[in-house]
Amino acid sequence: MTTQELINQIKVKKSFLCIGLDVDLNKIPPHLLSEEDPIFAFNKAIIDATHHLAVAYKPNTAFYEAYGVKGWESLEKTIAYLNANHPEMYTIADAKRGDIGNTSKMYAQAFFEDLGFDSVTVAPYMGKDSVEPFLSFKNKHTILLALTSNAGAFDFQTQEINGKELYKQVLETSKTYENSENLMYVVGATKAEFLAEVRQIVPSSFLLVPGVGAQGGDLKSVCKYGMSPNVGLLINSSRGIIYASNNTDFAQAAAIKAKELQQQMEEILNHAG
Ligand SMILES: O=C(O)c1cc(=O)[nH]c(=O)n1[C@@H]1O[C@H](COP(=O)(O)O)[C@@H](O)[C@H]1O
Numbered sequence: 001m002t003t004q005e006l007i008n009q010i011k012v013k014k015s016f017l018c019i020g021l022d023v024d025l026n027k028i029p030p031h032l033l034s035e036e037d038p039i040f041a042f043n044k045a046i047i048d049a050t051h052h053l054a055v056a057y058k059p060n061t062a063f064y065e066a067y068g069v070k071g072w073e074s075l076e077k078t079i080a081y082l083n084a085n086h087p088e089m090y091t092i093a094d095a096k097r098g099d100i101g102n103t104s105k106m107y108a109q110a111f112f113e114d115l116g117f118d119s120v121t122v123a124p125y126m127g128k129d130s131v132e133p134f135l136s137f138k139n140k141h142t143i144l145l146a147l148t149s150n151a152g153a154f155d156f157q158t159q160e161i162n163g164k165e166l167y168k169q170v171l172e173t174s175k176t177y178e179n180s181e182n183l184m185y186v187v188g189a190t191k192a193e194f195l196a197e198v199r200q201i202v203p204s205s206f207l208l209v210p211g212v213g214a215q216g217g218d219l220k221s222v223c224k225y226g227m228s229p230n231v232g233l234l235i236n237s238s239r240g241i242i243y244a245s246n247n248t249d250f251a252q253a254a255a256i257k258a259k260e261l262q263q264q265m266e267e268i269l270n271h272a273g
Contacts, residue, residue, distance in 0.1 A: 001118045002139050003181075003206065006090050009055045010231050014266040017258060018056035018092065018208065020238025021046065021078065022063045027239075029246045039067070039074035042250075044081060046242055049251035051086050053258040056234050058092040058208075079115050090234070092143065092208065093117040097134075098126050104133040112140045119143050121186060121208070124170045128177055135179035141206070142183055146170050146198065149188025149211035167194075171201040184208055187226070189217020189235065195225035204228050212261070213240020219261065223268045231269070237261060 010016050023039045035041040047057065059078060064071035082089050097107040097120060104122075111120040112134075119141035122134055134142040147157050147167040157167040174183055187198055189211030198207070207226055211217035212235055219235060226233055237257075245253035 001090050003141075006055065006206070007230050009088055009090065013052065013055055013262075014269055015053055015055055015262040016231050016233050016235055016265055017054040017261050018058050018090075018234045018236040019046070019050055019054045019241050019254075019258060020094070020210070020236050021057055021059040021242065022238040023059075023074075023242070024063060025067070027243050027246060029248060029250050031248060037070075037074055037077065039064070039071065040077045040081075042242075043074070043078045045251040046254050047078075047082065047086065049255040050241070050258045051089060053255065053262040054089070056090040056092060056236075057082060058094050058210075058236055058238075060094040060238070076115060079117060083116050091117045091119070092234075093120045096121045096123050096145065098123040098130045100126070101129045101133055104130050108134045108137055108140075112137045119184065121145065124174065128173075131174065132178050135177060135182045137182070140182065143208050144170065144174055144183055144185050146185040147187045147191050147194055149190045149215055149217065153188065153191065168197070168201060171198065175202070184234075186210065188215075189219075189222050190215055192218060192221035192225055195222065199226060199228065204230060204232060206232050206234060208234045208236060210236040210238075213237035219264055220268070223272075227268075227272060231272075235261070235265075 021043050023042055028042045032038045032041050059075055064075040082091055093111040111117045121143045122131055124144050147153055158165050184206040186208045187195060189209045209222050212219050241254050241257045244257045
């Protein structure tokens with residue numbers, strides 16, 4: 001999906017919500033455990049109930065890899081279901097990859113070509129030649145970790161090197177990479193006040209903002225500091241939506257939570273004009 005197509009979807013749906021499909025078998029409704037593929041059954045029900053309220057889905061691959069071959073099959077089925085039935089949805093493989101060039105190329109192939117995701121999250125630590133193999137894929141996005149939502153973000157990302165915080169160096173340096181127009185960035189919702197400075201460096205890039213909901217990030221603050229003229233935000237909530245109920249009404253309960261966020265987003269978009 002192109003960036004313009006994503007922007008169009010945001011305008012049509014009046015939503016910039018990304019729903020995180022972080023499926024934990026200990027948290028899903030027990031009645032699903034007798035299904036042949038409980039993870040896919042859960043995802044399909046959540047997608048069917050929420051796709052009109054969100055513009056993106058983000059399975060975090062850890063939750064699938066944890067179940068071995070079966071988990072990977074559930075991931076494959078989930079992305080295939082989305083691409084076949086909801087091609088308008090933007091898809092993010094949250095895999096946080098990045099390695100020497102020839103290895104990164106294989107990671108990119110796995111997520112963009114084999115699985116067919118629109119984007120993948122990548123760690124910037126190994127630098128230019130670890131990121132550019134992802135950027136060379138047309139109409140695919142590479143979502144680089146800039147300032148993450150967790151407490152450990154302050155260990156390195158906000159430390160200054162030559163008078164500049166590392167996350168700012170990541171933003172600035174990555175703009176010089178080949179095909180840098182295919183970049184998006186992760187900035188945690190728990191660090192909303194940093195978004196104004198992020199926007200000074202990347203005024204129009206899309207930002208994936210996780211941390212609303214279970215981690216306590218505030219939607220309004222994120223929009224206040226981070227919204228660009230083209231919206232430029234994908235706000236993710238995983239547990240806060242998908243585990244709203246662990247009973248037979250789980251999908252409807254997820255839709256209620258998703259709608260709460262979508263309505264707040266619609267109000268913000270209306271005010272932004
Ligand atoms: O890359 C991410 O999506 C990510 C970056 C970050 O800084 N913080 C963060 O929470 N995430 C992911 O976003 C999701 C947040 O989930 P909830 O806290 O349940 O909404 C998880 O899949 C995290 O791995």
